[in-house]
Amino acid sequence: MRVTPAGRHVLILGGTTEARQLAAELVGGASGPGPTGAGLRVTSSLAGRVAEPRLPAGEVRIGGFGGPAGLAAWLREHRVDALVDATHPFAAGISRNAVEAAASAGVPLLALRRPGWEPGEGDDWHPVGSLAEAADVLPALGRRVFLTTGRQGLGCFAHLDGLHFLARSVDAPAPPLPADLAVLLDRGPFTLEGERAVLRRHRIDVLVTKDSGGAATAPKLTAARELRLPVVVVRRPDAPAGVATAPDVASAVAWLDRAYR
Ligand code: NAP
Numbered sequence: 001m002r003v004t005p006a007g008r009h010v011l012i013l014g015g016t017t018e019a020r021q022l023a024a025e026l027v028g029g030a031s032g033p034g035p036t037g038a039g040l041r042v043t044s045s046l047a048g049r050v051a052e053p054r055l056p057a058g059e060v061r062i063g064g065f066g067g068p069a070g071l072a073a074w075l076r077e078h079r080v081d082a083l084v085d086a087t088h089p090f091a092a093g094i095s096r097n098a099v100e101a102a103a104s105a106g107v108p109l110l111a112l113r114r115p116g117w118e119p120g121e122g123d124d125w126h127p128v129g130s131l132a133e134a135a136d137v138l139p140a141l142g143r144r145v146f147l148t149t150g151r152q153g154l155g156c157f158a159h160l161d162g163l164h165f166l167a168r169s170v171d172a173p174a175p176p177l178p179a180d181l182a183v184l185l186d187r188g189p190f191t192l193e194g195e196r197a198v199l200r201r202h203r204i205d206v207l208v209t210k211d212s213g214g215a216a217t218a219p220k221l222t223a224a225r226e227l228r229l230p231v232v233v234v235r236r237p238d239a240p241a242g243v244a245t246a247p248d249v250a251s252a253v254a255w256l257d258r259a260y261r
Pocket of ligand 1: 090
């Protein structure tokens with residue numbers, strides 16, 4: 001039974017597929033009021049990194065809050081009843097801020113974190129702790145690199161003169177950049193067929209990815225396995241300790257129901 005009272009306000013820290021799915025679920029879309037009850041106010045917050053973001057259902061605000069104190073002030077001013085940190089697993093700064101702000105404003109916090117990827121039979125994965133470490137191991141693994149780590153941080157690869165890079169990002173990257181760089185402007189979800197075609201067309205011999213998890217960008221891993229390519233996998237930063245965590249949207253909705261009961 002869904003018992004969430006109407007008139008409550010949920011703030012979703014977004015920028016991910018799951019954040020958009022959660023907003024759509026809570027708002028209810030075209031089919032009527034969402035599962036947590038009619039009248040629920042849903043605001044999504046985006047950092048403003050992408051020029052033309054896909055906008056979630058419900059209300060949307062864009063831009064930083066000004067650190068944890070700014071976020072806490074926003075929670076109070078807008079009478080937020082629950083905060084869901086549904087940001088990307090590599091967005092460690094905003095997740096830390098969410099913990100501090102929620103505690104200071106006395107607002108329950110849930111982290112919606114999709115599980116990381118696991119290597120399967122036939123995978124040749126090389127786990128590293130950072131983009132800089134990924135750059136260190138690349139010369140021993142290949143010559144034509146597919147970088148799928150986003151446009152931020154490409155400077156970590158700028159000194160690798162002997163390698164050709166294909167970088168995929170939503171918006172064009174800014175310098176510093178590798179000298180031999182082709183850019184593919186695109187955004188997920190991606191298909192296995194499409195990923196196979198990219199790897200073949202650009203004669204890629206090594207892939208670099210963050211351990212983002214989720215289905216939307218996973219087909220590149222299958223395509224790399226099929227072609228027996230090495231994959232450099234950047235491990236996730238540690239998530240803040242002691243925070244309630246949901247692995248998927250359905251669990252997040254269930255947590256919100258319980259929090260309001
Ligand atoms: P970050 O390093 O953790 O955050 C840096 C600052 O950006 C935060 O302190 C905050 O500024 C602002 N910010 C971040 N996310 C915000 C949000 N959802 N709403 C309002 N302000 C936000 O973040 P990042 O790694 O640059 O990621 C930025 C956004 O892109 C996140 O929303 C994330 O979900 C999305 N994203 C990130 C990645 C990735 O690989 N990092 C991949 C895909 C999507 P103030 O301190 O001023 O509040």
